[in-house]
Amino acid sequence: MTKTAQLFKKIRQDFYLAAILIFLYAPIATMIVLSFNSSKSRTRWGGFTISWYTQMFSSRNIMEALYNTLIIAFLSALAATLIGTAAAIGINRMRRIPQGIVMGITNIPMLNADIVTGISMMLAFIAFGISLGFQTILIAHITFNIPYVILSVMPKLKQTSRSTFEAAMDLGASPLQAFFRVIFPDILPGVLSGFLLAFTMSLDDFIITHFTRGAGINTLSTLIYSEVRRGIKPSMYALSTVIFITVLVLLLISNFAPKKQRRSS
């Protein structure tokens, strides 16, 4: 390809990337702008203000919902990672047919409509006599997080070689030592990306939480939903801006931090 043709190709590509980026970020930019709008109206600019931010930090409902959301995401991701990693190792050692069945069932929460998962869990909790509340939300989140962890770890597991493991044992390591020194470092990227993914899915979930929550417990999603109908208070925009900036900062830090892990895995 000639130089100019390559240039045009790059421009076309950049244009496409930019267009998609604008599409993805237009609503977010809107929210950020609105969070500073002193008028509650969504379309008229009333003047710059940070009062929504102060209102947000002093609102009991919002802070509680934020706390719930974060802690549920963290705990459920952690539990899912532990259970899921162990499960992946165990499943990997199963014979073909049982493995196929178990992996098939594992796919169900991921593929199943959120609404069916949420409702079925609600029915199960009521049938078991577990009263709806914080613990049921946690259980539900762990349930739909585990498949993501398993599916993150499995590919890495399949890549590790059994012979390395056996070699370690031949050299005198106990099975446990061999595991932690040989297998675990190899699957660690999968485990961590599974954790991250579980955390993300839990953070963003609405429908399943909607059906499995009880009285007085709100995550950010359910709080927003109950406020949507009545007209969102701009303090919600402030909240989403704060979340966005936080994640963006984390992203930048992790990208431009000292390159400790150049070629990991």
Place this chain on the structure above:
Amino acid sequence: MKLNLFSLTIAAITAASVLLTGCGSSPSQSGSAGGSGSNQLYVYNWGEYIDEDVITQFEEETGIQVTYDLFETNEEMYPVIEKGAVSYDVVCPSDYMIQKMIENDMLAEIDFAQVPNISQIDPAYIEMSKAFDPENKYSVPYCWGTVGIIYNTSRLKQLGVEPLVSWANLWDDRLSGEILMQDSVRDAFMVALKKNGNSMNTSDEKELELAKQDLINQKPLVQAYVIDQVRDKMIGGEAAVGVIFSGELLYIQEEVKNLGLDYSLEYVLPAEGTNLWLDSWVIPKNAQNKVYAQKWIEFLCRPDIAKKNFEYITYPTPNKGAFDLLDDEVKNNRSVFPDIETLNKCEVYQYLGDETDTIYNNLWKEVKSN
């Protein structure tokens, strides 16, 4: 891969922020509702239906911790109370839903010796409550109001439509895409039934079929079926007309003034007659904290508290003591507090029984899916 560092950073920050927010606010870690330990009260109410300061004041004066939950429609509230998966101590349903709950034996009788402030409620509304609570044993009125049409004066001028006076006007072709209807089966059918001169409590199949057909015909003209968003959409100038509850008016008129808008929003009670509704506090049978529930109701019936609530919610209050404390300008606002002749033309919703309810629901589904 950088993914690892990112994950670890996320985990660390989350752990830190969880600890920080956990220490900052004191979250109600009460997982299961309905616990009767340590002064708890579980309240279930409509959205934006109380001044949050009132809740705080109640907590300070009585030392009772309030968990306050919201619902959007009566139909959504009922299964929650019925299934008992979550047990609330005090709930605020509407008239016909209270009737349904009484008939299904879901409510506990209120011990009025514990709620002496009931005397503050205007007897006219106690009388009105007999329509759904025949012996006045189960409910204490909280708010009441009418349903009417709100319209944008300058938008109508632009469209060349005269100010609306009847439900039939909502079928005007010139208002295509400018109409906001209520997303509630009873309220939507009420509009159509009243337009046809029928009772809003009818179970006559022919009348209902006609109403359903009218609603389907109207659908292309409807901008959206909404509930509380009608207020913000009208203020934002999104639509020319909407079906709205009388309680939203004071708020709307104030917002219009605050935003300095160049149009005004007017409210009218349609000529064919409309719905008069009453929302009252009731105590479910499976309430765990009945004593506190009664304290709550007693607290809300105090004239100063009712007045404070009214000033925030702006929905008409049945509390005579509070009414007397209001400004004359508000007292004489006929849209918010209509006079007796207008009220006599209004009808209160009745509970129609499960079978008729199912018919209504199925017809509403047909309207929505067309």
Place this chain on the structure above:
Amino acid sequence: MNKKLLAGPYLIWMAGFIIIPLALIVYYGLTDPPGAFTLANVASISAPEHLKALFLSLGLSLISTVICLLLAYPLAMILRSRGVGDASFIVFIFILPMWMNFLLRTLAWQTLLEKNGVINGILSFLCLPSQSLINTPGAIILGMVYNFLPFMVLPIYNVLCKIDDNTINAARDLGANFHQTFFRIWLPLSVPGIISGVTMVFVPALTTFVISNLLGGSKILLIGNVIEQEFTKGSNWHLGSGLSLVLMVFILLSMALIARYDKNGEGSGF
């Protein structure tokens, strides 16, 4: 140490919280309130209002899935060609919106699409006529594409990254033009990712109710709305479960597709 035991906790969890809840849905779906066996709930899908909702949902979600695919594939190819070093960062930029709350993102579109919203504001500033964008099927499709695009991009990107540059170069050396390279190399090798992406978009799009409520003005009844209403307002759990069972058919189809085309989980987006 028998490693299989490690899977024990998960198997118990799976039985309790995946299999039993599903069994309950099957139970509710196949019985009526008194408890007798009946196929009426499942058969009710043939009622006109339910059929309309189902077909509308199928239509909208198919369109959204196709649009997602058409948008995501070129995007994945471009991202892949930008080199491995920047890849992580760029990929994150595209996933970042997912970290904003799903409801708020959809609501923000309401702000953009409204009659007096931001887009119409810009249009009127440019002296162009204002469009009625919100409360239409188009708005719902937009909402679906916006929310589910990352789910389509990731699997395809992953699978494309695994294609060795040498394979492409070899094809070029043998005289293939872009057209041939694409249809004979890129496409067949990316099938697992495409299948994975399609399922991850189609099923949620088919069953959503939030997007149709927020962007459709409650005028458009999708099958997800019907089921949600039966559970929260209608209080008829049997009917709701019956309809959910019908939806499960689509899920089973997706699982079959994945089993056939993506046996090794290559297309997983992670």
